[in-house]
Amino acid sequence: MTRFGTAAGAAAALLAGLALSGCGNNMSDLRSYVEDVKSRKSSDIEPIPQIKAYQPFTYREQGRRNPFVAVVTTSSGPDRASSGVQPDFNRNREPLEEFPLDSLRMAGTLDIAGRRYALVQAPDNVVHRVRVGNHMGENFGQIVSIGDTRIQLIEIVPDGMGGYMKSEAALAQSE
Template sequence: MIKFKPAIIAVSLLGVSACSQDISDLQTFIAQTKSSHVGSVKPLPQFKPYESFSYSAGDLRDPFVATVDLEEDSDTVTSSINPDQTRPRQPLEVFPLDTLSMVGILEQGDQLWGLIKDPQNIVHRVQVGNYMGQNEGRIVRITESEIDLVEIVPDGIGGYIEREASIAIGGE
């Protein structure tokens, strides 16, 4: 360690002497930069004074309260049509009916199957009694050109109605 003592002192003196370098060029650059970049701030815009608003419609009718009492007809017959919630769902019931397309039929003897393509381009074989579409669409007839269904849809007053629908071959 004693051998390296003069070398350590020499390196330390060299490092200290480097710190005393002339930095006048740096000071000149800073002075020029400060003098050339004089910024200006736009004045604040003039704001209009606040004008208070007095609400004068407080004594008028509440728009969220019905003015006419809507009485339900006692003559309305409750519909006996209801979707079967306990029935196991079939694969084509997850797709809306308008996204399914009929691509053909299969026939063996007197048995006729329809071929339905879903939005994922998977072809499914269906027969009378199968369900498809999101409205409980039960297949009631299959022909060479179309598949007829009966859907159970809400009637808008708390019940359900049956609605006929069909998918034609090649139709989307």
């Protein structure tokens, strides 16, 4: 062990000596470089360009429509808000109607006494038993059929013109 200790100490001293030998005071090359850079002719810097003053835009109607008033189109057809489909806002809402349809998951089906039920898992991990006629989803979705791997619904969604329209939707069983 003492041989290894003295050999390691000698190697460390040799490495330290080599490292310190590179730290000489010969800085003549650095001084000549600095003098060379200082002796170069400096170029003139272009002046900052003048900034144009801001010209605010003043909107003048002069035959144009007011951009802050909604555009109302008149149609020759029946009043869409009063005709057609309307959701039943007075109906008691069912538990699965507080969740978006895409957050619900079909877990399986049951056949009890000749009636088909579907098992639907909500985001709160509660499994609900539903049948045809039950509602689920935020768009007044009503179950119209239950298959082995799929629940078919009819949703009542806004049509974008103040009324509502029926839309088909489905909830497939996830693997």
